[in-house]
Amino acid sequence: MEYMGNRNFWEQKFLSRPDSQLPPETILIEDAAFFKEKGSVLDLACGDGRNALFLAGNGFEVTAVDFSEAALRRLKRFAEKERLTVYTQQMDLCCEENFDSLGKFDMIVCNHYRLLYKTAMQLKKHLTKNGVLWINGFAECPQDNPAIRQSDLIVKEDYLQIGYQLEDEKEYQVGEHKFIRLTLKTEGADC
Template identity: 30%
Template sequence: MHPNQEKWDRIYSNRPDTNPVTAEVLQHNQHLLPETGYVLDLACGLGGNSLLLAEKGLTVSSWDISPVAIRHLQQRAQAKNLSIDAKVRDVIEQPPEANSVDVLVVTHFLQRDMTELLTATLRPGGLLFYQTFCRNKVSQQGPSNPDYLLKDNELLTMFAGLKVRVYREESLLGDHSMGWRNQAMLVAEKV
């Protein structure tokens, strides 16, 4: 068993609440989604994004390294009568093919050396919805390892070849008790 699989299986097995949550980048920007198309929810976890996307009528594939997470997603999808192709897959070892998706969703997953590959995964006109944690955060939410935390404006430089449609990163500015903190979000289009 891969160490990451063991880690994530343990995390998902020990969660008292397995209700999947949809990422804010998708919640707030779902109006940008196409009416039809093929979507990949990469490193999908419990599949909150996948469920919303399937409810919108899109063709959804969901990949995660954790069989526990995929099993939860499959049970949820079945209970809601949604068609989601959920697979246990190590996205680092088995990345998606080039020009294979209309929408790519990546949340709380950061593997910098996959940036070009993720960009290539999108078909022309395809959309990337990306959200993950930042180094400059107001609480301890998310990982502490800087390898898994974005530097200021890093998403903008990582995906500089895409056309930015939405970007939000509040960092440590202003009143820390207000706003959307600790993470950055990006919606970008491959032109």
């Protein structure tokens, strides 16, 4: 079964999770120290908000979007518990028109979700001058999780082909799993 774009799969997944948060992505914690100070962040495919909440807790102004209602409900509950503000919007990242109302951000983060070309293109309009697109995810299909397919892997060329400039990249391994983190900029930002 194709699981990544399957809304029902994610609804069920978030509905069946225990009432506790997962820790934020380790490499995001490391990188956050270098992000534009206390800027605005858009977290794409935010899930139940482990990264959005981490960034909000560290002084960033965070907007988090996902197509799963259950995920966003959990995010809001965690945010209330921690007395943090995270603006949320339920939206399907595959529909370009959904981005119209979002505005511009100093940083856009996308963790463990492969953006469509058209979405990555669209995001250029939503970055401020010197804004950064931060992408992290699997670089190779994990042997122990057949749900992650080739089409879910993060591919640097996807972004370079459509005019993003690579600021930094890091390939790293956690146990048997290989990941890649990209930070990208675009000349088009804020023009």
